[in-house]
Amino acid sequence: MAYTGTMLAWSILEYGGVMGRDLPLAMEALRWATDFFIKCTAKPGVVYAQVGDPKADHNCWERPEDMDTPRTVYAVTKTKPGSEVSGEMAAAMAAASIVFENAGDRSYSSLLRDRAEKVFRFADAHRGSYNDSIGYGVCPFYCDYNSYQDELVWAATWLNKATKNSMYWNYIVKNFGDFKPNYERLLLQFGWDAKHGGIDIILSQYMMENHLVNSSAPNFVGYADAFICNIMPQSPFRYAHISPGGLLVSLQVTAAHSFVLVTYALYVKKTNHVIRCGNVVIPPDSLIQFANTQVDYILGNNPLKISYMVGYGKNYPQHIHHRGSSLPSIRSHPKPIRCKDGTPFYQSPKPNPNRLTGAVVGGPDENDKFEDSRQDPGKLEPTTYINAPLVGLLAFFKGLNRQ
Template identity: 40%
Template sequence: MMEIYGDKISRLISFSLLYLLSMQPMMARGGLDYREALTKSFLYFEAQRSGHLPYNQRVMWRGHSGLTDGLEQGVDLVGGYYDAGDHVKFGLPMAFTITMLSWSILEYGAEVKNMGEYGHALEAIKWGTDYFIKAHTQPNELWVQVGDGDADHYCWQRPEDMTTSRHAYKIDTENPGSEVAAETAAAMAAASIVFKQSDPHYSHLLLHHAQQLFDFGDKWRGKYDKSVRAVKSYYPSVSGYGDELLWAALWLHWATGSDRYVEYLVENADEFGGTGWAVSEFSWDIKYAGVQVLASKLLMEGGNLTKNQTRKLEEFKSKAEHYLCSCLGKNKDDNNVRRTPAGLLFVRQWNNLQYVVGATFLLTAFSDYLSRSNQQLRCPTGNVPGEELFSFAKLQADYILGSNPEGLSYLVGFGPKFPKQVHHRAASTVAFKEDKGFIGCIQGFDVWYIRRKENPNVLTGAIVGGPNANDAFDDRRGNYMQTEACTYNTAPMVGVFAKLHHLEQKKEEQHHLKQQEQLFEGLQGQRSWM
């Protein structure tokens, strides 16, 4: 009798343990914590802030900087973001960063909100758009750079100690710059959609600036690196301005619903290369793949389109499919993106992860567009379901977070092993709040840059340039091709991390329900003796 009773007690204990295990969060049982990745991503944008830092600044090793920006030209240009490890404020990559942050929130805002990070997302976007409002001083005038790249690169100082030139550069009707005008218009239009519900007045203000900037960039066409020679060695426009104008038109259509911008897209599709360029990269410079994916979204959502508009959007979609198929390795004649032996997309050795994150976001977003429209991706080797696009995007994201031969997370501060010598002036130098002693240009190089020790400050949330074509990574401060991080590396991953966490959460809930059912069935079987 005691043996039977003991057996029943043992089984009851087993069911109780099963219940306790079912209550464990997934990350406690192994796997990548995408919630942590997202949370840390927003910290990186705080570390990149220029200007007077707010009271709720969480990255405490940073201080106020660039407080006289624009003073020489009689304009207030305080604020905005440093793009990477130096202290120049470059307008084109900054605007692209804000566009991609906004797109991430527009696609996956509900997921970000459920993770409690929506407020930080809005703050990150607004820090950029507030600066763009300041920089757009006249309808046909936009300040597009603060600081001198050459002088800055000869100096290794904390932003709080800056002694390099803070000369500001602008575009206007006599010195046009269609790329940066249009990209800033795209950023403000995208952000206006984000703020439409929470702050209608601010949303309207952003849209007003976006429309003016688009008209300015379109009416006075010209390459911005011809007008602003100082940017030529750092962020030159290789693709020209056609992609940015098409990109801005699509964002303005999304923001306004006006058919004017669809017509602009259709009328200029061929001339600007939107339906002609079959590309294999997406970046701050080359927007064609983003244009083609956004145009595909417009087509796949249906709506009130004319036959001509539908036909032209189909051409955009065809080029989008070429890009996505090239990432998946499903184009013929070797017309695909290269991969490292471990499967990471590889475009070029200098900051390769910028191309990986762009592809990862576009694959993720397009997989959702396919699912919602009940379609598949058309590749030369055969049709591909949306789930396969997302599975590949997840592989790229997981590689970045540490599932790679080096066992290294390229998202700084994430996981047990990550880059410790990030090429970043502020992170690699003693924090201003700890030591207010002035650090000069040469002193910074002699004392801090050449150190072989890890940085005193962790640049949490930054995504560095990443490994080489053979999956190898050399964590040295001087190896800037691999160890420098940029704002536009992290921005596209915000949406991807949010979606990945949401799906893991759903999977965990299903797992929990299944275990609850097993527990209930087991307890039902014990009624005979209770």
């Protein structure tokens, strides 16, 4: 959820100007998340990281209105740290503080910025993974597989942008040496668990704008180029898997990486930077064109001619892995649906009775194969962390089409 908040804020910062009447809705969604993070971090030295027993919740299939599973609360503290979840919350609040500052809500922006700084200091001073501190509350469902160092740099990156305080840039430069071995191992990733590609893109802009490219600081411009070279089809160094139908597998990767592609393309255009992948020059427009193919794939231009956004187009998933969508409404079924009472609905071959318009599911496999089965959460579960970067992407292409 914190990553969702950060990406939604980044989407608004970059592309809010072309969102039109959807901008207030995007900001409302962002504020819903940041209000929650403010509550989660209200007690000094404590960050509430998870609500609900994940195994009990996954064991039941019931409507949100009927949930009777334990609402266990898991927190990270000074003695049981969780730098990744604390760092990501700090990043989300820092990014959102810029959004609300730009919108003229200075008091809320100040609250977010101050809280982000406090939570970042907590995350940095008490380093450790919530895998170890919370354990059962996050694993095996939400484990951190890529360590917490990237979230600390990610949070410092957004605080550097939000506060314009050089101490955060100095923090990044000072700590990067310790983080570098693990960082470079995961350099070519970006998503809810690994922040490396996003860090590179934002800090490359900072370095180019402040003429730091040839300084003794870490070469984030080079890292950003390497990230791009990992993705683009014409690059001799491409490592990312592209399906026969042209998809960057999976849709989580597609959404996050495509957002980074168009955003970096705009940064590059402003600074006249040249992206080189060996002897191959990658023009910024080619990044935008490739991202466009990814968005088109999600919306139906793919081998199966299926839109992976619920409610968009004539052919889209009918059996998404979502309790509220798949169970009858209270109006049509007033009696409570308890834990195992929902199993017949979960197993039913019938389409979901409630359409979750706009939700984007996990999508096809690496060979473009997709079966519309509620019992395959990897392909049919919608997530906010797919939708958040898509908000920015769709706004960007909406604005591009108007030019």
